[in-house]
Amino acid sequence: MRAFRYHSTAATGGPRLEEVPAPVPGDGEVLVRVHCASLNPVDWKIAAGKFRLLVKGGLPRTMGSDFAGEVVAVGAGADGFGPGDRVWGFIDPFKRTQGTFAELCPVPSDYLFALPDDLTYRDAAALACVGTTAVTLCDLTRTVSGSRVLVNGAAGGVGHVAVQVAKARGARVTAVASGAREEFVRALGADEFIDYRRSPVGEWPSGFDAVFDCVPNLPRRVQRRLIRSGGQYATTLPDALTFLLDPLTNAVGRVHRHGVMIGPSRRIMDELLEGFRSRQLHCHIEAEYPLERAAEAIARSRSGRVQGKLVVRVG
Numbered sequence: 182m183r184a185f186r187y188h189s190t191a192a193t194g195g196p197r198l199e200e201v202p203a204p205v206p207g208d209g210e211v212l213v214r215v216h217c218a219s220l221n222p223v224d225w226k227i228a229a230g231k232f233r234l235l236v237k238g239g240l241p242r243t244m245g246s247d248f249a250g251e252v253v254a255v256g257a258g259a260d261g262f263g264p265g266d267r268v269w270g271f272i273d274p275f276k277r278t279q280g281t282f283a284e285l286c287p288v289p290s291d292y293l294f295a296l297p298d299d300l301t302y303r304d305a306a307a308l309a310c311v312g313t314t315a316v317t318l319c320d321l322t323r324t325v326s327g328s329r330v331l332v333n334g335a336a337g338g339v340g341h342v343a344v345q346v347a348k349a350r351g352a353r354v355t356a357v358a359s360g361a362r363e364e365f366v367r368a369l370g371a372d373e374f375i376d377y378r379r380s381p382v383g384e385w386p387s388g389f390d391a392v393f394d395c396v397p398n399l400p401r402r403v404q405r406r407l408i409r410s411g412g413q414y415a416t417t418l419p420d421a422l423t424f425l426l427d428p429l430t431n432a433v434g435r436v437h438r439h440g441v442m443i444g445p446s447r448r449i450m451d452e453l454l455e456g457f458r459s460r461q462l463h464c465h466i467e468a469e470y471p472l473e474r475a476a477e478a479i480a481r482s483r484s485g486r487v488q489g490k491l492v493v494r495v496g
């Protein structure tokens with residue numbers, strides 16, 4: 182089978198398409214024929230050697246985290262799925278060396294969800310990781326009807342879904358992106374818009390119940406100015422301080438800080454499916470690339486300017 186993988190994290194050891202033996206599902210795993218995957222910045226960050234302390238397993242590594250496809254085979258103890266089932270989900274790119282930019286991918290069964298007929302492989306693969314991240318942002322910040330939320334990075338993969346999930350929960354959303362994206366994020370439901378290139382962060386409104394930092398680039402002093410006392414801040418790129426210090430400072434500080442680490446959750450997938458079915462949620466796909474052109478998708482993602490998501494068509 183074909184897999185887009187790398188043997189080195191050095192700049193010269195970039196990923197390439199290779200013919201590799203078909204994997205066999207281990208205990209608790211389901212082998213999925215991947216139809217579509219999508220690109221997340223974490224995929225090329227790990228391939229570039231970042232997050233060394235968090236990454237388990239060695240080289241080579243196949244890129245790709247989220248997927249949509251069909252079940253080919255089921256390992257021992259992976260109950261609930263059978264050959265031919267339509268499925269979607271993601272793998273943990275820190276723990277797994279066999280990613281989803283491959284025709285076949287072994288997936289732990291708890292990361293696998295039934296894909297209803299009314300959601301295409303393309304849309305499901307685009308939505309899995311960023312959708313889970315968006316719902317987790319809302320959960321961590323206790324975003325509910327009437328919450329005032331600021332979404333920083335509202336035009337990107339995570340941000341554009343987070344705007345919609347927060348709106349679906351009844352929040353009032355202020356979206357931050359570059360001016361050219363105003364029409365796009367307003368069409369997603371954003372109530373107010375800030376062009377970060379024209380409006381310095383010191384001039385942004387304050388009193389938010391929650392800030393979703395999906396860039397992320399808002400310093401602590403800015404968080405304290407933007408968020409009301411007792412309000413919530415969540416970053417999509419937590420660092421050691423977020424895990425070590427914030428649980429302590431959250432007990433006494435006026436702003437509660439959280440870091441998103443996504444995991445598989447049926448409840449979250451159901452909230453995404455419900456949003457999709459009620460037409461309150463869709464995933465914007467900027468472009469689709471065949472597997473053999475995955476390197477172009479990576480270059481585009483590295484630009485930091487993607488609007489919505491990039492899909493990789495695998496088979």
Ligand SMILES: NC(=O)c1ccc[n+]([C@@H]2O[C@H](COP(=O)([O-])OP(=O)(O)OC[C@H]3O[C@@H](n4cnc5c(N)ncnc54)[C@H](OP(=O)(O)O)[C@@H]3O)[C@@H](O)[C@H]2O)c1
Pocket residue numbers: 221222223310311314333334335336337338339340357358359360362377395396397398417418419441442443482485486487488489
């Ligand atoms: N912790 C987790 O589980 C998790 C999950 C998913 C993602 N992440 C992380 O979250 C971050 C975002 O992921 P993503 O998939 O949304 O990335 P992305 O799609 O590549 O984000 C691109 C977007 O960022 C916007 N942007 C860039 N600079 C900006 C700025 N200064 N202010 C506001 N917007 C800005 C761009 O909008 P403009 O062109 O308008 O500037 C573009 O639309 C990444 O660091 C990713 O690694 C973490």
